[in-house]
Amino acid sequence: MCRFLLYKSNSPILLADLLTRPAHSIIMQSFNCKLRLDLRRPMNGDGFGIGWYDEEPQTPGCIFTSTLPAWSNLNLQRLAEKIKSALVFAHVRATTGETATAESNCHPWQYGNLMWMHNGDIAGFEKIKRRLQNSLSEEIYLSIQGTTDSEHAFALFLNKLKQSASGGKALRDRTEFSFQELRIAMLATIAQINEWLDDAGVTDTSLMNFAVTDGQSVVCTRYITSSEKEGASLFYSSGSEFRSDAESGQYRMIKANKREDVVVVASEPLTFERTDWMVIPTNTLLVITPKLNVHLHPIHDKYWNPMRHQSTV
């Protein structure tokens, strides 16, 4: 079971304050995780990836990945002490044993200004892989570097985004997208995967917690192909400052005023103050606008179940 974190704020945070110093960072969670679903692979030790944008959000972000576990990676620890960013994606990975542990299989992935990561897996992916590949434009098809379901879902998303875009500019050269565009392409991606899974007769449950950004807007989902079960956990928090307490090493979301200056979405709460964290309901899409407004959109498809949401805590 993988795990991800995304951070967006008005002002840059030092990556160390987010990723390596706090005792309950996503890196340390990779040691000891309480909310995991998959007991066969209890550890996230098969690699990790960090993506971030600098002060020029209209240029592509940077990615640092490694097949070494995050907690013993000296380069990560040193870089995190230097790099500041107002938009960070972080992912720790546990292979499911089907795909090789290779840097090309580490999240997040990039395409032009876009960045993508995934927590979960697409059940029976091998049954729709060829059809998915054949649906792609030549350029997007050839951009795939690895073998994971997650990267292929990104390719499909890119293809949907490209199809819905009006007019000329190549996807790779566009420096920004509206969050509406991203949201529509995300929904189209999930709908398309579902359609193909149905056609292929796949009945196992897929977990599709996806996150995408163009450096300015963020769109992410908590999604499961079931109307009964809950999706892989996903939480968010917002406030005026997210920082770790120097003494305790614990994160805290400071709410000094009414303004939303920071939004964090994570597979597990990063602070002990559970009241800081809202559960993102299963089968919901979350948008963070460039101005840091947060919108939640239920995904009304055949797996939508209003009763499930009432019981979510």
Added chain:
Amino acid sequence: MCRFLLYKSNSPILLADLLTRPAHSIIMQSFNCKLRLDLRRPMNGDGFGIGWYDEEPQTPGCIFTSTLPAWSNLNLQRLAEKIKSALVFAHVRATTGETATAESNCHPWQYGNLMWMHNGDIAGFEKIKRRLQNSLSEEIYLSIQGTTDSEHAFALFLNKLKQSASGGKALRDRTEFSFQELRIAMLATIAQINEWLDDAGVTDTSLMNFAVTDGQSVVCTRYITSSEKEGASLFYSSGSEFRSDAESGQYRMIKANKREDVVVVASEPLTFERTDWMVIPTNTLLVITPKLNVHLHPIHDKYWNPMRHQSTV
């Protein structure tokens, strides 16, 4: 430009005697190579792979690959001092910059009892990649772990082998093949690639030095999609014993009697005795039978040029 070596004999050789101890082994060649074609990437430092079969040739061979350069790999050096084998494939790799340096992109590859490696590259591969993938059986398509032209050529070979085989047993479960089967599938693979390249309008030159074995027979090619140019260099040598001289560190092919007990095929001569080495003519397929007979077969297709062969030395 990559480089390969294959060794087949009646009795096992210590891998160290073949790979790590001699001053002119394929490993040391990766430092300093005289016959290379591609000056943009003068070094073979992007990883390597070794494959070998043990005394039970009807079980799959073993593979050791690394993205670290071979010459600084302590595990390789230690293993080579322990492992003996009568059938060895070795490959050093230089990426062309298009595909990631990942263990899943290191030669050789395996499928059941079969092992494959490639020296060269398929020009315009991206233009035929999708068509190649779509031609494959589901099982072979899903077995692809990386993104290289070389692994895809292996997948195509497997598909041709499967199509030509009569009767039931799954390819992955077959423990041996006749060298005729391997030869026919190899020729069909090259013919198929050529056809697709032609359809795609690719006119750049492809180098297809392929090698395949089932643990008993070996089939390899020196092939170029040109009737004028020479293919990537390939040599072979045979005799009663191949060993490195303790003092000089040079390899020598001993010819103590008429029997052929050892056959070596390599991208470059491994000994200073150039008379020990025969050039495999461009566009030729070489077979080593289980009994160590060597057959050369010219590949009579549109790139066949008898005049070219007369001038080959």
Added chain:
Amino acid sequence: MCRFLLYKSNSPILLADLLTRPAHSIIMQSFNCKLRLDLRRPMNGDGFGIGWYDEEPQTPGCIFTSTLPAWSNLNLQRLAEKIKSALVFAHVRATTGETATAESNCHPWQYGNLMWMHNGDIAGFEKIKRRLQNSLSEEIYLSIQGTTDSEHAFALFLNKLKQSASGGKALRDRTEFSFQELRIAMLATIAQINEWLDDAGVTDTSLMNFAVTDGQSVVCTRYITSSEKEGASLFYSSGSEFRSDAESGQYRMIKANKREDVVVVASEPLTFERTDWMVIPTNTLLVITPKLNVHLHPIHDKYWNPMRHQSTV
């Protein structure tokens, strides 16, 4: 907290049957360990090492180490399917954060025919490091490749072994040792470390589960610098065959007859049959002779406490 396993038998075992296939192998233990002491670093994901001897026990063993986690190491998985050995050391490692994760810091280490590994750590090692180094012969001092307490303890052991040996042959060239020699040097090593720790005023507790072999005898310890606490756990089992059950994936120690054909020592029981496993009492040295007899020797120094042993289960 690290973890180790050693296996000695009359006939070779396939490494896969010992290390990678069983659900409760040391490799899988590295995911999920029940008996660990150090909760700060709950995982053994910082590298591993395997050492083994082949049919020629009088030649040095072979070592395969990696800083990648064992469970995602394809080379390990493939090699384990091919290599057989009657004497195996295996170690998984969690750094304590003080020393780099480097292959030179992976257990086991070798010196000539000898192989060494350590589970535990020497508290306040930095306070005795210089003194330890200064006690070493020049050759042994210069053989140190890494920075760990464990490798330095091995160097000290070698020095003690060299000092006690009568007569000429260099340590590195000796192909066998009596188990008495190994036992005496092991006790001298522990005594020396204790003396220096006392001199340096170190009062924190050290855990010294050491194991050493020359390819024929094995000597190992369960030791703690305390007369109250228990040492890091260590168990052994013996019987006529140690194999994993094909169906359940569980190990079993078969006791078909009175003969002892296999001895296994491990940080944790490898089978569910707890009655198969004897606790090695704290502060005990265990010898496995070349003929597979097992002797337990209490270590009678100032940390010896007969009362502790009565309560051990």
Added chain:
Amino acid sequence: MCRFLLYKSNSPILLADLLTRPAHSIIMQSFNCKLRLDLRRPMNGDGFGIGWYDEEPQTPGCIFTSTLPAWSNLNLQRLAEKIKSALVFAHVRATTGETATAESNCHPWQYGNLMWMHNGDIAGFEKIKRRLQNSLSEEIYLSIQGTTDSEHAFALFLNKLKQSASGGKALRDRTEFSFQELRIAMLATIAQINEWLDDAGVTDTSLMNFAVTDGQSVVCTRYITSSEKEGASLFYSSGSEFRSDAESGQYRMIKANKREDVVVVASEPLTFERTDWMVIPTNTLLVITPKLNVHLHPIHDKYWNPMRHQSTV
């Protein structure tokens, strides 16, 4: 033979412009080097390291090292497109076969605000290693992570710097040093090594091209323990801007005015304009002051030979 580069300027340069994009960068030199001395190891493929300071020169720099060859390191390529710095150290490494290829053996090294790298090697280092270690303060001794002569020379330098410093602050906490302090400690380091080598009877030639910085001043040497031979090559260039030509991919040192805004020191000229590059004479110490003034100081010891310098071109 290793190779290094250092860059200091008034305004930050994008690392990609210095390291990865130009065809003749230090990275590409690692493929194909014309001026090397050591033909046994013609390639620099055993790892690399980059160190840089950001806009806050009074905080420690950052280091990125890898045992993978620089030219195939995706993380390096991506980071270099994002990171800007006005003070960069870069080093590519070829092991001499004596020390392990480990990240702990990659240049540069850091201690507090100081950064160090070395091109060359100390002949007979093993004969003075123990004496060197014994001369060090406890804290500096324990900071050593690897086994190289280069890192040990840095430790000795730190010890000399500490001894010459008046007054209280711990070395690790000092944020700046005068270039005079650095120069004196550098000369003391070389003198001390020479004295010990003499005592140990080492007559082989050592190459000590060292470079050190505190983030503001740089001191480096071209030094050899011989009054006849030339040291390992070292050049420098200065001007108003150092940039690579977009079309040709060649570096150029622009001299738009009299001001010195950039100083580059490198093992080999980085541009084809040889007139841009001044040879640093053998056995010379070079200082770059915080204000970018460059001073050359002959090292007047027993290896000083004024005649040698006249013939240097």
